[in-house]
Amino acid sequence: MKSDLLASDGGMPVRTAEFPQWPVFGETEERLLLETLRSGKWGGANRSKLPELEEKIAALHGARHGLTMVNGTLSLTVALKAAGVQPGDEVIMPSYTFIATATSALLFGAIPVFADVEPDTLLLDPEQIERLISPRTKAIVAVNIAGAPADMTRLKSIAVRRGLVLIEDSAQAIGAEWDGKPVGALGDIGSISFQSSKNLTAGEGGMLLTNDDKLADAAWSLSNVGRVRGGEWYQHERIGWNLRMTEFQAAVLLGQLTRLEEQLRHRERNAELLTQLLEEIDGVGVMRRRPLQTRHAYHLYMFRLEPELAVRFDKKEAIGKINAEGIPVSGGYVPLNRNTAIVEETERWTGRKQVWDCPNSERASDKEVLWLSQRVLLAEEGDMYDVAHAVRKVVRHLQS
Numbered sequence: 153m154k155s156d157l158l159a160s161d162g163g164m165p166v167r168t169a170e171f172p173q174w175p176v177f178g179e180t181e182e183r184l185l186l187e188t189l190r191s192g193k194w195g196g197a198n199r200s201k202l203p204e205l206e207e208k209i210a211a212l213h214g215a216r217h218g219l220t221m222v223n224g225t226l227s228l229t230v231a232l233k234a235a236g237v238q239p240g241d242e243v244i245m246p247s248y249t250f251i252a253t254a255t256s257a258l259l260f261g262a263i264p265v266f267a268d269v270e271p272d273t274l275l276l277d278p279e280q281i282e283r284l285i286s287p288r289t290k291a292i293v294a295v296n297i298a299g300a301p302a303d304m305t306r307l308k309s310i311a312v313r314r315g316l317v318l319i320e321d322s323a324q325a326i327g328a329e330w331d332g333k334p335v336g337a338l339g340d341i342g343s344i345s346f347q348s349s350k351n352l353t354a355g356e357g358g359m360l361l362t363n364d365d366k367l368a369d370a371a372w373s374l375s376n377v378g379r380v381r382g383g384e385w386y387q388h389e390r391i392g393w394n395l396r397m398t399e400f401q402a403a404v405l406l407g408q409l410t411r412l413e414e415q416l417r418h419r420e421r422n423a424e425l426l427t428q429l430l431e432e433i434d435g436v437g438v439m440r441r442r443p444l445q446t447r448h449a450y451h452l453y454m455f456r457l458e459p460e461l462a463v464r465f466d467k468k469e470a471i472g473k474i475n476a477e478g479i480p481v482s483g484g485y486v487p488l489n490r491n492t493a494i495v496e497e498t499e500r501w502t503g504r505k506q507v508w509d510c511p512n513s514e515r516a517s518d519k520e521v522l523w524l525s526q527r528v529l530l531a532e533e534g535d536m537y538d539v540a541h542a543v544r545k546v547v548r549h550l551q552s
């Protein structure tokens with residue numbers, strides 16, 4: 153039948169319409185940006201929108217302190233350093249994450265130790281952690297991957313019992329909740345990102361969240377050239393960077409913030425529908441959503457080709473065929489335990505070649521897991537049927 157011919161073989165694509173563009177913006181952002189421009193308060197010591205933003209985002213995440221920074225990579229670096237992580241200290245983190253999670257440590261000689269992820273959530277597997285703890289372990293970084301909260305209850309109990317710092321990399325999870333509580337400040341300190349793809353964006357930017365006054369002061373100092381909060385301008389008591397965000401970014405983010413709640417609801421509604429539709433397709437699997445993941449930020453929608461299907465096909469081929477049907481799926485990360493830059497940099501700092509055993513991350517990355525970006529979930533409800541239709545069409549073809 154002609155309509156069943158794949159678009160990649162010359163058939164009709166399931167969809168030709170575009171998905172929504174990202175970012176979404178309008179008059180609110182324009183007004184706030186002009187206000188900033190005309191005020192002459194653009195940043196540095198001239199702050200008016202930045203404190204307002206920090207207060208609002210901290211409140212949204214149930215955190216006492218919010219500190220804006222230039223990006224989410226360096227805010228994670230500051231989190232590690234503020235928490236006392238030193239060169240040579242080990243930091244346990246999942247291997248299935250963006251490179252910045254590990255870069256943040258390696259930038260100053262702290263050593264990433266990769267734990268595998270759970271196969272059905274792609275979140276740091278708490279079962280893997282104990283065996284990776286050594287006398288040099290100082291911190292655990294939980295990553296709320298795709299906007300799905302990690303099991304902060306179990307991770308926290310391990311961290312407390314073993315005397316480790318618990319850091320949340322919440323770059324993808326602004327607005328998500330674990331057990332009814334917002335993520336970001338559930339551990340000792342957390343980091344979010346406002347980079348252009350993220351669910352709340354100013355093009356670039358990052359922020360730290362914490363309920364710990366001492367960590368907040370240390371992080372403030374590290375990102376303000378070693379100054380002391382409330383001290384003199386030229387009073388520098390430690391070595392720090394200038395990592396301050398500008399007022400222009402804060403203006404854009406205050407505008408974006410007015411859209412966040414509606415966008416979170418919209419994505420979650422469409423994600424739930426998409427899950428129902430994809431679950432019905434033979435050969436396709438969805439991520440397990442735990443009851444305690446009371447709110448998912450859906451920065452990404454991840455799903456998988458079932459193992460029996462995935463072993464028989466090149467994932468790139470499947471992606472190409474689904475793309476040809478008009479659906480922008482992608483393949484996602486190379487697991488960090490196999491990233492050459494990470495492996496070499498770790499060897500440079502430790503003098504040893506490290507090998508990490510992360511089969512679930514590798515299988516997800518090499519064979520099984522496909523991503524849709526958050527903007528796809530901002531489309532209409534009916535558009536989710538196109539996504540499922542295209543996936544079904546291609547998977548049936550691969551199976552036949």
Ligand SMILES: *Cc1c(COP(=O)(O)O)cnc(C)c1O
Pocket residue numbers: 223224225226249250252253295321323324345346347356357358
């Ligand atoms: C985006 C991201 C970061 C870092 O963010 P930047 O602001 O781009 O530096 C860190 N961790 C994860 C998991 C991310 O997705």
